[in-house]
Amino acid sequence: MSTRPQPPVRPAVRVTVAQVAVSEDHAANRELVVEAFATAERVRADLLVLPEYASGFRAAGVGVEHAEPLDGPFVRLLRERAAATGVAVVAGTTLPGGSTGDGSGGAAPRAVNAVVAVDGAGALVGAYRKVHLYDAFGHRESDRLEPGPADAPPLVLDVGGLRFGVLTCYDLRFPESARRVVDAGAQVLVVPAAWASGELKAMHWRTLAVARAIENTAAVVAVGQAGRGVTGRSLVVGPDGVVGLELDEQPAVRTVDVDGALLARVRETNPSLQNRRYAVVPRG
Template identity: 40%
Template sequence: MPTPEESLWLNNTVTVAAGQFGPTADKQENLRQITMYVQEAADRDASLIVFPEYSSYFNGRLGADYVANAEPLGGPFVTALGRLAHEHQMHIVAGLVAESEIDDKFSNTVVAVGPDGEIECTYSKVHLFDAFGHRESDWVVRGSLEGPAPAFEVDGVSVGLQTCYDLRFPELTRRIVDAGVELVAIPSQWVGGPLKEHHWNTLVQARAIENTVYVLAAGQSIPHGIGRSLIVDPMGVVLSATGAESAFLSTEISLERIAQVRANNPALQMRRLDVIVPDEGSATQSL
Protein backbone atom coordinates (compact mmCIF):
# COMPACT_ATOMS: atom_id res chain seq x y z
CA MET A 1 0.00 0.00 0.00
CA PRO A 2 1.28 3.50 -0.80
CA THR A 3 2.06 5.86 2.05
CA PRO A 4 -0.21 8.92 2.51
CA GLU A 5 2.45 11.05 0.82
CA GLU A 6 2.67 8.63 -2.12
CA SER A 7 -1.14 8.57 -2.42
CA LEU A 8 -1.24 12.35 -2.71
CA TRP A 9 1.50 12.21 -5.34
CA LEU A 10 -0.27 9.49 -7.33
CA ASN A 11 -3.64 11.26 -7.22
CA ASN A 12 -2.29 14.56 -8.47
CA THR A 13 -3.27 15.43 -12.04
CA VAL A 14 -1.20 17.47 -14.45
CA THR A 15 -2.69 19.39 -17.37
CA VAL A 16 -0.69 19.05 -20.57
CA ALA A 17 -1.33 20.68 -23.93
CA ALA A 18 -0.29 20.86 -27.57
CA GLY A 19 -0.25 23.83 -29.92
CA GLN A 20 -0.77 22.62 -33.48
CA PHE A 21 0.17 25.12 -36.17
CA GLY A 22 1.97 25.34 -39.50
CA PRO A 23 5.39 27.01 -39.07
CA THR A 24 6.61 29.10 -41.99
CA ALA A 25 9.74 30.99 -43.03
CA ASP A 26 8.44 33.98 -41.03
CA LYS A 27 10.09 33.44 -37.65
CA GLN A 28 8.20 36.26 -35.95
CA GLU A 29 4.88 34.80 -37.09
CA ASN A 30 5.91 31.42 -35.73
CA LEU A 31 6.63 33.01 -32.35
CA ARG A 32 3.31 34.88 -32.48
CA GLN A 33 1.46 31.59 -32.93
CA ILE A 34 3.43 29.97 -30.13
CA THR A 35 2.75 32.92 -27.82
CA MET A 36 -0.99 32.68 -28.53
CA TYR A 37 -1.10 28.99 -27.65
CA VAL A 38 1.08 29.40 -24.56
CA GLN A 39 -1.41 31.99 -23.30
CA GLU A 40 -4.28 29.59 -23.92
CA ALA A 41 -2.40 26.84 -22.10
CA ALA A 42 -1.82 29.20 -19.16
CA ASP A 43 -5.53 30.08 -19.11
CA ARG A 44 -6.24 26.34 -18.71
CA ASP A 45 -3.61 25.92 -15.98
CA ALA A 46 -1.45 23.68 -18.15
CA SER A 47 2.01 22.83 -16.85
CA LEU A 48 3.37 21.71 -20.22
CA ILE A 49 2.74 22.61 -23.85
CA VAL A 50 4.31 20.87 -26.85
CA PHE A 51 4.71 22.39 -30.31
CA PRO A 52 5.54 20.74 -33.66
CA GLU A 53 8.82 19.76 -35.22
CA TYR A 54 10.52 22.66 -37.07
CA SER A 55 8.56 25.24 -35.05
CA SER A 56 11.29 27.86 -35.43
CA TYR A 57 11.49 27.73 -39.23
CA PHE A 58 9.83 25.73 -42.01
CA ASN A 59 9.50 26.32 -45.71
CA GLY A 60 8.34 23.08 -47.29
CA ARG A 61 11.07 20.88 -48.76
CA LEU A 62 14.41 21.08 -47.00
CA GLY A 63 17.19 23.11 -48.59
CA ALA A 64 20.05 25.53 -48.03
CA ASP A 65 17.69 28.13 -46.55
CA TYR A 66 17.28 25.93 -43.45
CA VAL A 67 21.03 25.95 -42.88
CA ALA A 68 21.04 29.73 -43.28
CA ASN A 69 18.22 30.07 -40.74
CA ALA A 70 19.61 27.62 -38.19
CA GLU A 71 20.08 29.07 -34.71
CA PRO A 72 22.24 28.17 -31.72
CA LEU A 73 20.56 26.89 -28.56
CA GLY A 74 21.12 30.34 -27.07
CA GLY A 75 19.64 32.10 -30.10
CA PRO A 76 16.52 34.27 -30.48
CA PHE A 77 14.02 31.42 -30.77
CA VAL A 78 15.02 29.55 -27.62
CA THR A 79 15.48 32.83 -25.75
CA ALA A 80 11.90 33.78 -26.65
CA LEU A 81 10.65 30.38 -25.48
CA GLY A 82 12.48 30.92 -22.20
CA ARG A 83 10.79 34.28 -21.66
CA LEU A 84 7.37 32.76 -22.32
CA ALA A 85 8.03 29.81 -20.04
CA HIS A 86 9.17 32.09 -17.23
CA GLU A 87 6.30 34.54 -17.69
CA HIS A 88 3.67 31.80 -17.54
CA GLN A 89 5.55 29.42 -15.21
CA MET A 90 5.25 26.61 -17.72
CA HIS A 91 7.34 23.99 -19.50
CA ILE A 92 7.53 24.49 -23.29
CA VAL A 93 8.73 21.95 -25.87
CA ALA A 94 9.30 22.92 -29.51
CA GLY A 95 11.20 21.90 -32.60
CA LEU A 96 14.24 23.99 -33.51
CA VAL A 97 16.27 24.28 -36.71
CA ALA A 98 19.58 24.30 -34.87
CA GLU A 99 23.13 25.00 -35.90
CA SER A 100 25.45 22.02 -36.32
CA GLU A 101 29.20 21.58 -36.58
CA ILE A 102 28.84 20.69 -40.27
CA ASP A 103 28.71 23.82 -42.44
CA ASP A 104 26.17 22.60 -45.00
CA LYS A 105 23.82 20.83 -42.60
CA PHE A 106 21.70 21.64 -39.55
CA SER A 107 20.39 19.72 -36.55
CA ASN A 108 16.72 18.83 -36.23
CA THR A 109 16.51 19.51 -32.51
CA VAL A 110 13.76 19.51 -29.91
CA VAL A 111 14.28 21.83 -26.95
CA ALA A 112 12.47 21.92 -23.61
CA VAL A 113 12.58 25.06 -21.48
CA GLY A 114 11.31 25.30 -17.92
CA PRO A 115 9.56 27.86 -15.72
CA ASP A 116 12.92 29.38 -14.79
CA GLY A 117 13.41 30.24 -18.45
CA GLU A 118 16.35 27.87 -18.84
CA ILE A 119 16.84 24.87 -21.13
CA GLU A 120 15.91 21.65 -19.32
CA CYS A 121 16.56 19.15 -22.05
CA THR A 122 17.40 18.85 -25.74
CA TYR A 123 17.07 16.02 -28.22
CA SER A 124 18.44 15.78 -31.75
CA LYS A 125 16.47 13.53 -34.07
CA VAL A 126 18.00 10.07 -34.38
CA HIS A 127 15.95 8.56 -37.22
CA LEU A 128 15.99 10.92 -40.19
CA PHE A 129 13.13 10.88 -42.68
CA ASP A 130 14.70 9.13 -45.65
CA ALA A 131 11.46 7.53 -46.82
CA PHE A 132 8.36 8.17 -48.92
CA GLY A 133 10.42 10.15 -51.40
CA HIS A 134 12.13 12.39 -48.85
CA ARG A 135 15.83 12.66 -47.92
CA GLU A 136 16.14 14.49 -44.61
CA SER A 137 19.70 13.24 -44.22
CA ASP A 138 20.79 15.37 -47.20
CA TRP A 139 20.46 18.42 -44.96
CA VAL A 140 20.25 17.18 -41.36
CA VAL A 141 22.89 15.77 -39.03
CA ARG A 142 21.66 12.60 -37.34
CA GLY A 143 21.41 12.78 -33.56
CA SER A 144 23.37 10.55 -31.22
CA LEU A 145 22.19 8.05 -28.61
CA GLU A 146 25.19 8.71 -26.39
CA GLY A 147 24.49 9.88 -22.88
CA PRO A 148 21.33 9.62 -20.78
CA ALA A 149 17.88 9.40 -22.31
CA PRO A 150 16.44 12.88 -23.02
CA ALA A 151 13.99 13.60 -20.20
CA PHE A 152 12.88 16.29 -17.76
CA GLU A 153 10.28 16.55 -15.00
CA VAL A 154 6.92 18.34 -15.01
CA ASP A 155 5.15 18.37 -11.64
CA GLY A 156 6.45 14.94 -10.73
CA VAL A 157 5.89 13.42 -14.18
CA SER A 158 8.98 12.40 -16.15
CA VAL A 159 8.72 13.59 -19.76
CA GLY A 160 10.83 12.13 -22.57
CA LEU A 161 11.49 13.45 -26.07
CA GLN A 162 11.59 12.01 -29.56
CA THR A 163 10.65 13.32 -33.01
CA CYS A 164 8.27 12.39 -35.82
CA TYR A 165 9.84 9.53 -37.86
CA ASP A 166 11.23 8.11 -34.59
CA LEU A 167 7.69 6.81 -34.04
CA ARG A 168 8.40 3.97 -36.45
CA PHE A 169 11.21 2.64 -34.23
CA PRO A 170 9.71 1.25 -31.01
CA GLU A 171 13.11 0.49 -29.51
CA LEU A 172 13.78 4.23 -29.18
CA THR A 173 10.62 4.81 -27.14
CA ARG A 174 11.39 1.77 -25.02
CA ARG A 175 14.84 3.18 -24.29
CA ILE A 176 13.46 6.35 -22.73
CA VAL A 177 10.67 4.49 -20.93
CA ASP A 178 13.29 2.19 -19.40
CA ALA A 179 14.89 5.38 -18.06
CA GLY A 180 11.67 6.15 -16.16
CA VAL A 181 9.73 8.32 -18.59
CA GLU A 182 5.95 8.45 -18.02
CA LEU A 183 4.94 10.84 -20.81
CA VAL A 184 6.53 10.80 -24.27
CA ALA A 185 6.35 14.13 -26.11
CA ILE A 186 6.70 13.85 -29.89
CA PRO A 187 6.94 17.08 -31.92
CA SER A 188 6.26 16.11 -35.53
CA GLN A 189 5.83 17.20 -39.12
CA TRP A 190 4.01 14.12 -40.38
CA VAL A 191 3.80 14.32 -44.17
CA GLY A 192 0.52 13.35 -45.81
CA GLY A 193 0.03 10.54 -48.31
CA PRO A 194 -1.71 7.19 -48.79
CA LEU A 195 -2.42 5.61 -45.38
CA LYS A 196 -0.12 8.11 -43.62
CA GLU A 197 -2.86 9.34 -41.27
CA HIS A 198 -3.63 5.71 -40.41
CA HIS A 199 0.06 5.07 -39.68
CA TRP A 200 0.27 8.16 -37.48
CA ASN A 201 -2.69 7.29 -35.29
CA THR A 202 -1.74 3.62 -35.06
CA LEU A 203 1.89 4.26 -34.16
CA VAL A 204 1.12 6.89 -31.52
CA GLN A 205 -1.36 4.58 -29.83
CA ALA A 206 0.96 1.59 -30.14
CA ARG A 207 3.83 3.40 -28.43
CA ALA A 208 1.47 4.26 -25.53
CA ILE A 209 0.02 0.75 -25.24
CA GLU A 210 3.23 -1.26 -25.44
CA ASN A 211 5.01 0.99 -22.93
CA THR A 212 2.01 1.76 -20.66
CA VAL A 213 2.77 5.50 -20.78
CA TYR A 214 1.09 8.66 -21.98
CA VAL A 215 2.03 9.92 -25.44
CA LEU A 216 1.56 13.53 -26.56
CA ALA A 217 2.14 13.89 -30.30
CA ALA A 218 2.05 17.45 -31.66
CA GLY A 219 1.97 17.70 -35.44
CA GLN A 220 2.20 20.49 -37.95
CA SER A 221 -1.10 21.58 -39.44
CA ILE A 222 -1.77 21.75 -43.17
CA PRO A 223 -0.44 22.48 -45.75
CA HIS A 224 2.82 20.72 -44.88
CA GLY A 225 1.60 18.33 -42.20
CA ILE A 226 -1.51 16.27 -41.57
CA GLY A 227 -2.21 17.88 -38.19
CA ARG A 228 -4.09 15.26 -36.15
CA SER A 229 -2.26 16.00 -32.91
CA LEU A 230 -3.37 13.73 -30.10
CA ILE A 231 -2.83 12.83 -26.48
CA VAL A 232 -3.14 9.13 -25.64
CA ASP A 233 -3.30 7.40 -22.25
CA PRO A 234 -1.40 4.23 -21.21
CA MET A 235 -4.22 1.99 -22.48
CA GLY A 236 -4.21 3.65 -25.89
CA VAL A 237 -7.33 5.72 -25.21
CA VAL A 238 -7.33 9.00 -27.12
CA LEU A 239 -7.95 11.69 -24.51
CA SER A 240 -7.79 14.68 -26.83
CA ALA A 241 -7.32 15.06 -30.58
CA THR A 242 -7.67 17.59 -33.34
CA GLY A 243 -8.10 17.80 -37.10
CA ALA A 244 -5.85 19.14 -39.85
CA GLU A 245 -6.13 22.88 -39.16
CA SER A 246 -4.27 24.91 -36.54
CA ALA A 247 -5.68 24.06 -33.12
CA PHE A 248 -5.10 23.79 -29.39
CA LEU A 249 -5.72 20.67 -27.32
CA SER A 250 -5.24 19.75 -23.69
CA THR A 251 -6.09 17.13 -21.12
CA GLU A 252 -5.27 15.99 -17.60
CA ILE A 253 -2.89 13.12 -16.98
CA SER A 254 -2.03 11.31 -13.74
CA LEU A 255 0.51 8.87 -12.40
CA GLU A 256 -2.37 7.03 -10.75
CA ARG A 257 -3.67 6.06 -14.21
CA ILE A 258 -0.25 4.68 -15.15
CA ALA A 259 -0.13 2.71 -11.88
CA GLN A 260 -3.62 1.27 -12.53
CA VAL A 261 -2.78 0.21 -16.07
CA ARG A 262 0.52 -1.37 -15.05
CA ALA A 263 -1.17 -3.27 -12.21
CA ASN A 264 -3.51 -4.87 -14.76
CA ASN A 265 -0.94 -5.17 -17.52
CA PRO A 266 2.59 -5.56 -16.08
CA ALA A 267 4.07 -6.06 -19.55
CA LEU A 268 7.21 -4.06 -18.82
CA GLN A 269 8.01 -6.32 -15.87
CA MET A 270 7.25 -9.49 -17.83
CA ARG A 271 9.72 -8.94 -20.65
CA ARG A 272 11.99 -11.89 -21.35
CA LEU A 273 15.18 -9.93 -21.87
CA ASP A 274 17.14 -13.16 -22.18
CA VAL A 275 15.13 -13.85 -25.33
CA ILE A 276 14.75 -10.43 -26.95
CA VAL A 277 18.13 -8.79 -26.26
CA PRO A 278 20.35 -9.57 -29.29
CA ASP A 279 23.74 -11.22 -28.95
CA GLU A 280 26.81 -9.00 -28.80
CA GLY A 281 27.77 -7.88 -32.25
CA SER A 282 24.29 -8.23 -33.71
CA ALA A 283 23.35 -5.64 -36.31
CA THR A 284 20.11 -4.98 -34.43
CA GLN A 285 21.84 -4.05 -31.21
CA SER A 286 22.27 -0.36 -32.05
CA LEU A 287 20.10 2.22 -33.77
Protein backbone atom coordinates in the same frame (compact mmCIF):
# COMPACT_ATOMS: atom_id res chain seq x y z
CA MET B 1 9.77 36.55 -10.98
CA SER B 2 6.42 35.17 -12.13
CA THR B 3 3.29 36.53 -10.43
CA ARG B 4 1.24 33.67 -11.82
CA PRO B 5 -1.14 32.31 -9.15
CA GLN B 6 -0.37 28.80 -8.00
CA PRO B 7 -2.60 26.20 -9.70
CA PRO B 8 -4.86 24.08 -7.53
CA VAL B 9 -3.56 20.71 -6.42
CA ARG B 10 -4.90 18.05 -8.79
CA PRO B 11 -4.07 14.42 -9.52
CA ALA B 12 -3.00 15.14 -13.10
CA VAL B 13 -0.56 17.14 -15.19
CA ARG B 14 -2.26 19.62 -17.50
CA VAL B 15 -0.82 19.69 -21.04
CA THR B 16 -1.61 22.21 -23.78
CA VAL B 17 -1.26 20.83 -27.30
CA ALA B 18 -0.44 23.54 -29.86
CA GLN B 19 -1.10 22.25 -33.38
CA VAL B 20 0.10 25.36 -35.20
CA ALA B 21 0.84 26.06 -38.87
CA VAL B 22 4.53 27.01 -39.04
CA SER B 23 5.97 29.12 -41.88
CA GLU B 24 9.42 30.20 -43.05
CA ASP B 25 8.91 33.52 -41.23
CA HIS B 26 10.68 33.02 -37.90
CA ALA B 27 9.33 36.22 -36.36
CA ALA B 28 5.76 35.21 -37.21
CA ASN B 29 6.36 31.78 -35.72
CA ARG B 30 7.54 33.36 -32.49
CA GLU B 31 4.23 35.23 -32.32
CA LEU B 32 2.45 31.87 -32.53
CA VAL B 33 4.56 30.70 -29.60
CA VAL B 34 3.60 33.75 -27.53
CA GLU B 35 -0.08 33.12 -28.27
CA ALA B 36 0.23 29.42 -27.37
CA PHE B 37 1.88 30.29 -24.05
CA ALA B 38 -0.91 32.78 -23.32
CA THR B 39 -3.49 30.05 -23.86
CA ALA B 40 -1.54 27.59 -21.73
CA GLU B 41 -1.22 30.12 -18.92
CA ARG B 42 -4.92 31.00 -19.08
CA VAL B 43 -5.98 27.36 -18.60
CA ARG B 44 -3.27 26.84 -15.95
CA ALA B 45 -1.38 24.24 -17.93
CA ASP B 46 1.80 22.73 -16.56
CA LEU B 47 3.31 21.92 -19.97
CA LEU B 48 3.01 23.32 -23.49
CA VAL B 49 3.94 21.11 -26.45
CA LEU B 50 4.71 22.66 -29.85
CA PRO B 51 5.39 20.65 -33.01
CA GLU B 52 8.60 19.71 -34.78
CA TYR B 53 10.32 22.59 -36.63
CA ALA B 54 8.25 25.12 -34.65
CA SER B 55 10.90 27.82 -35.17
CA GLY B 56 10.72 27.67 -38.98
CA PHE B 57 9.45 25.25 -41.60
CA ARG B 58 9.43 24.71 -45.35
CA ALA B 59 7.43 21.75 -46.67
CA ALA B 60 10.06 21.04 -49.33
CA GLY B 61 12.72 20.59 -46.64
CA VAL B 62 14.39 22.39 -43.75
CA GLY B 63 18.13 23.02 -43.68
CA VAL B 64 20.83 25.44 -42.54
CA GLU B 65 18.81 28.45 -43.66
CA HIS B 66 16.45 27.84 -40.74
CA ALA B 67 19.07 26.97 -38.11
CA GLU B 68 19.34 28.99 -34.90
CA PRO B 69 21.68 28.31 -31.96
CA LEU B 70 20.39 27.36 -28.54
CA ASP B 71 20.98 30.95 -27.40
CA GLY B 72 19.17 32.32 -30.46
CA PRO B 73 15.79 34.11 -30.56
CA PHE B 74 13.54 31.04 -30.62
CA VAL B 75 14.91 29.18 -27.61
CA ARG B 76 15.45 32.46 -25.80
CA LEU B 77 11.74 33.23 -26.27
CA LEU B 78 10.76 29.78 -24.98
CA ARG B 79 12.82 30.36 -21.85
CA GLU B 80 11.47 33.87 -21.30
CA ARG B 81 7.84 32.80 -21.69
CA ALA B 82 8.30 29.71 -19.51
CA ALA B 83 9.84 31.79 -16.74
CA ALA B 84 7.09 34.43 -17.02
CA THR B 85 4.16 32.00 -17.06
CA GLY B 86 5.45 29.01 -15.09
CA VAL B 87 4.57 26.74 -18.01
CA ALA B 88 7.21 24.23 -19.09
CA VAL B 89 7.59 23.68 -22.84
CA VAL B 90 8.75 21.07 -25.34
CA ALA B 91 9.25 22.36 -28.89
CA GLY B 92 10.94 21.43 -32.14
CA THR B 93 13.59 23.68 -33.63
CA THR B 94 16.57 23.55 -36.01
CA LEU B 95 20.12 23.94 -34.74
CA PRO B 96 23.38 24.57 -36.61
CA GLY B 97 25.17 21.33 -37.41
CA GLY B 98 28.80 20.37 -37.06
CA SER B 99 29.43 19.84 -40.79
CA THR B 100 31.60 22.38 -42.52
CA GLY B 101 32.12 23.37 -46.10
CA ASP B 102 30.66 25.74 -48.66
CA GLY B 103 29.16 23.16 -51.00
CA SER B 104 31.74 23.85 -53.71
CA GLY B 105 33.78 20.72 -53.25
CA GLY B 106 33.91 19.97 -49.57
CA ALA B 107 31.15 18.73 -47.34
CA ALA B 108 28.01 20.84 -47.62
CA PRO B 109 26.91 22.34 -44.31
CA ARG B 110 23.98 20.63 -42.66
CA ALA B 111 21.71 21.49 -39.75
CA VAL B 112 20.26 19.45 -36.88
CA ASN B 113 16.59 18.67 -36.32
CA ALA B 114 16.18 19.09 -32.57
CA VAL B 115 13.62 19.23 -29.79
CA VAL B 116 14.29 21.37 -26.73
CA ALA B 117 12.80 21.02 -23.26
CA VAL B 118 12.48 24.02 -20.92
CA ASP B 119 11.16 23.77 -17.37
CA GLY B 120 8.64 26.07 -15.74
CA ALA B 121 11.41 28.23 -14.29
CA GLY B 122 12.80 28.92 -17.76
CA ALA B 123 15.85 26.65 -17.50
CA LEU B 124 16.91 24.75 -20.61
CA VAL B 125 16.76 21.12 -19.49
CA GLY B 126 18.24 19.78 -22.71
CA ALA B 127 18.05 19.31 -26.46
CA TYR B 128 17.31 16.03 -28.22
CA ARG B 129 18.94 15.81 -31.65
CA LYS B 130 16.84 13.64 -33.95
CA VAL B 131 18.44 10.23 -34.43
CA HIS B 132 16.23 8.79 -37.19
CA LEU B 133 16.30 11.10 -40.19
CA TYR B 134 13.33 10.91 -42.54
CA ASP B 135 14.84 9.21 -45.59
CA ALA B 136 11.62 7.50 -46.64
CA PHE B 137 8.49 7.95 -48.75
CA GLY B 138 10.44 10.03 -51.27
CA HIS B 139 11.97 12.40 -48.69
CA ARG B 140 15.70 12.81 -47.93
CA GLU B 141 16.16 14.63 -44.63
CA SER B 142 19.79 13.54 -44.55
CA ASP B 143 20.55 15.73 -47.58
CA ARG B 144 20.06 18.78 -45.34
CA LEU B 145 20.40 17.46 -41.80
CA GLU B 146 22.87 15.44 -39.77
CA PRO B 147 21.61 12.86 -37.26
CA GLY B 148 22.04 13.11 -33.55
CA PRO B 149 24.17 10.51 -31.75
CA ALA B 150 22.24 7.31 -31.09
CA ASP B 151 23.96 6.84 -27.73
CA ALA B 152 23.17 10.32 -26.37
CA PRO B 153 21.36 10.26 -23.01
CA PRO B 154 17.57 10.34 -23.45
CA LEU B 155 15.94 13.72 -22.92
CA VAL B 156 13.44 13.60 -20.06
CA LEU B 157 11.60 16.43 -18.33
CA ASP B 158 9.92 16.19 -14.92
CA VAL B 159 6.67 18.14 -14.71
CA GLY B 160 4.10 17.95 -11.93
CA GLY B 161 5.28 14.61 -10.63
CA LEU B 162 5.38 12.89 -14.03
CA ARG B 163 8.38 12.25 -16.25
CA PHE B 164 8.05 13.17 -19.93
CA GLY B 165 10.40 11.58 -22.49
CA VAL B 166 11.11 13.20 -25.86
CA LEU B 167 11.02 11.71 -29.37
CA THR B 168 10.25 13.43 -32.65
CA CYS B 169 8.29 12.56 -35.80
CA TYR B 170 9.97 9.66 -37.72
CA ASP B 171 11.24 8.26 -34.40
CA LEU B 172 7.65 7.12 -33.81
CA ARG B 173 8.23 4.33 -36.35
CA PHE B 174 11.07 2.90 -34.22
CA PRO B 175 9.76 1.30 -31.02
CA GLU B 176 13.30 1.14 -29.62
CA SER B 177 13.38 4.94 -29.39
CA ALA B 178 10.28 4.99 -27.22
CA ARG B 179 11.49 2.11 -25.07
CA ARG B 180 14.80 3.87 -24.47
CA VAL B 181 13.17 6.95 -22.95
CA VAL B 182 10.83 4.72 -20.95
CA ASP B 183 13.94 2.99 -19.59
CA ALA B 184 15.03 6.47 -18.47
CA GLY B 185 11.87 6.69 -16.40
CA ALA B 186 9.47 8.31 -18.87
CA GLN B 187 5.78 7.81 -18.10
CA VAL B 188 4.65 10.05 -20.96
CA LEU B 189 6.09 10.08 -24.48
CA VAL B 190 6.09 13.53 -26.11
CA VAL B 191 6.32 13.42 -29.91
CA PRO B 192 6.51 16.80 -31.71
CA ALA B 193 6.12 16.15 -35.44
CA ALA B 194 5.72 17.60 -38.89
CA TRP B 195 4.29 14.29 -40.15
CA ALA B 196 4.31 14.41 -43.95
CA SER B 197 0.93 13.97 -45.60
CA GLY B 198 0.26 11.27 -48.18
CA GLU B 199 -1.44 7.95 -48.76
CA LEU B 200 -2.01 6.06 -45.48
CA LYS B 201 0.18 8.52 -43.56
CA ALA B 202 -2.54 9.75 -41.18
CA MET B 203 -3.46 6.15 -40.43
CA HIS B 204 0.19 5.27 -39.74
CA TRP B 205 0.56 8.27 -37.42
CA ARG B 206 -2.46 7.35 -35.32
CA THR B 207 -1.73 3.62 -35.25
CA LEU B 208 1.91 4.09 -34.23
CA ALA B 209 1.05 6.57 -31.47
CA VAL B 210 -1.48 4.13 -30.02
CA ALA B 211 0.97 1.23 -30.32
CA ARG B 212 3.74 3.13 -28.52
CA ALA B 213 1.30 3.87 -25.70
CA ILE B 214 0.10 0.28 -25.29
CA GLU B 215 3.48 -1.44 -25.53
CA ASN B 216 5.12 0.96 -23.07
CA THR B 217 2.11 1.43 -20.77
CA ALA B 218 2.81 5.13 -21.21
CA ALA B 219 0.70 8.09 -22.23
CA VAL B 220 1.58 9.59 -25.62
CA VAL B 221 1.29 13.28 -26.48
CA ALA B 222 1.79 13.41 -30.26
CA VAL B 223 1.66 16.98 -31.59
CA GLY B 224 1.70 17.49 -35.35
CA GLN B 225 2.06 20.62 -37.43
CA ALA B 226 -0.94 21.88 -39.34
CA GLY B 227 -0.64 23.28 -42.86
CA ARG B 228 0.49 22.40 -46.36
CA GLY B 229 2.32 19.10 -46.77
CA VAL B 230 1.77 17.88 -43.21
CA THR B 231 -0.91 15.83 -41.51
CA GLY B 232 -1.85 17.66 -38.31
CA ARG B 233 -4.11 15.23 -36.40
CA SER B 234 -2.45 15.65 -33.02
CA LEU B 235 -3.59 13.13 -30.44
CA VAL B 236 -3.19 12.26 -26.80
CA VAL B 237 -3.32 8.56 -25.96
CA GLY B 238 -3.66 7.01 -22.53
CA PRO B 239 -1.39 4.18 -21.32
CA ASP B 240 -4.29 1.80 -21.99
CA GLY B 241 -4.37 2.83 -25.67
CA VAL B 242 -7.54 4.92 -25.37
CA VAL B 243 -7.38 8.12 -27.44
CA GLY B 244 -8.53 10.99 -25.25
CA LEU B 245 -7.92 13.86 -27.67
CA GLU B 246 -7.71 13.86 -31.45
CA LEU B 247 -7.59 16.89 -33.73
CA ASP B 248 -8.18 17.23 -37.47
CA GLU B 249 -5.88 18.92 -39.99
CA GLN B 250 -6.66 22.51 -38.99
CA PRO B 251 -4.64 24.65 -36.57
CA ALA B 252 -5.93 24.27 -33.01
CA VAL B 253 -4.79 24.61 -29.41
CA ARG B 254 -6.35 22.22 -26.89
CA THR B 255 -5.62 21.22 -23.31
CA VAL B 256 -5.87 17.82 -21.63
CA ASP B 257 -5.06 16.38 -18.21
CA VAL B 258 -2.66 13.43 -18.07
CA ASP B 259 -3.71 11.27 -15.14
CA GLY B 260 -0.80 9.91 -13.11
CA ALA B 261 -3.09 7.61 -11.13
CA LEU B 262 -4.27 5.96 -14.36
CA LEU B 263 -0.65 5.43 -15.40
CA ALA B 264 0.06 3.67 -12.12
CA ARG B 265 -3.05 1.47 -12.37
CA VAL B 266 -2.31 0.42 -15.95
CA ARG B 267 1.28 -0.50 -15.12
CA GLU B 268 0.12 -2.53 -12.15
CA THR B 269 -2.49 -4.42 -14.19
CA ASN B 270 -0.24 -4.85 -17.23
CA PRO B 271 3.38 -5.22 -15.97
CA SER B 272 4.79 -5.74 -19.47
CA LEU B 273 7.80 -3.54 -18.76
CA GLN B 274 8.75 -5.84 -15.89
CA ASN B 275 8.09 -8.96 -17.96
CA ARG B 276 10.27 -7.97 -20.93
CA ARG B 277 13.33 -10.10 -21.75
CA TYR B 278 15.31 -7.85 -24.09
CA ALA B 279 17.21 -4.59 -23.63
CA VAL B 280 17.60 -1.71 -26.09
CA VAL B 281 21.20 -1.13 -27.14
CA PRO B 282 22.09 1.82 -29.43
CA ARG B 283 23.71 0.88 -32.72
CA GLY B 284 26.27 3.09 -34.41
